[in-house]
Amino acid sequence: MIGTRRWLGVAAAVALCLAPMSTAQASAGRPADVGTDALTAMHDEAFAAAQYLAYGEAASRAGRPGVAALFRRTAADESSDHFAAEAALSGFVGSDVANLQVGITGESQDLTDYDRWATEAAADRCPAAAELFTEVRRDEAGHLARYATAVEALVDPASGVTVPDPPAVEPVAVVPGPAKCAPRTTANLQSAMQGEAFAWAKYTLFAKHAAAAGRPRLAALFNGAGQMELREHFVGEANLAGLVADVPGNLRISIAAETQAMAMYGAAAQRAAQAGDAAAAALFRQIRGDERSHREAFLAALNNLTGSTG
């Protein structure tokens, strides 16, 4: 099931994300169902975008530049378009200080989760995962400390505290292959990947907000942390979880994911319409149409590929 969209699986994460948010960030006055559907969809979009970027890199390495470009374009639709539109719909982005506090809450939760996952990976005799989880936990502690300092700098400009430099990112190469660990640790890797993809997507939006507010150092901090979530943490976990297969396999997984996304957006549009939120219903319907186009493009690429090689 790796690589398919897991609507139910993110429900708990969505509840956690809603909890620490300010009222303004939670739903922007929309019906509760719409707020929940938008946030659930954002988790899904972030995961799809990160997954397609990994598939794009693998296609590029496999000498399939056309397929690589398709994956990259689709990833941009999911993140810059769908995720961003749903964030705007639900009022997800707040003030720079509120965004930092959302980051701090997420990173604090990561410390607890990664601690447990590292212990379980060691018990599951998967030292590579235990090592990765421990290393990621150290990085998250660094993000947490930087964000705490940035809050100080913003809240009390007279303190002399400045927004810290972003962390240095050392991208991990995508390696196709099967899952490397026992089922429990593989499931933990999947949960971790979902969190990393969402963190990347939300920090990217927070960076845009900071840049627009005239805070380039804060924008650089959010972008740097986001790139580490995506290019080090997500990819490192994906390599151990067996997220990436060969190019036709990745296309098949993506076709299934887009089919599930269409069903989800159809249901979300219906709920929004029933709740009297015409704007949300229209957005969900429009995204459903985009997912259909993605599915068709992936199908065409797969047919082209199997036709040319088989």
Ligand SMILES: [Fe+2]
């Ligand atoms: Fe999407």
Ligand SMILES: [Fe+2]
């Ligand atoms: Fe991370």
Ligand SMILES: [Fe+2]
């Ligand atoms: Fe899509």
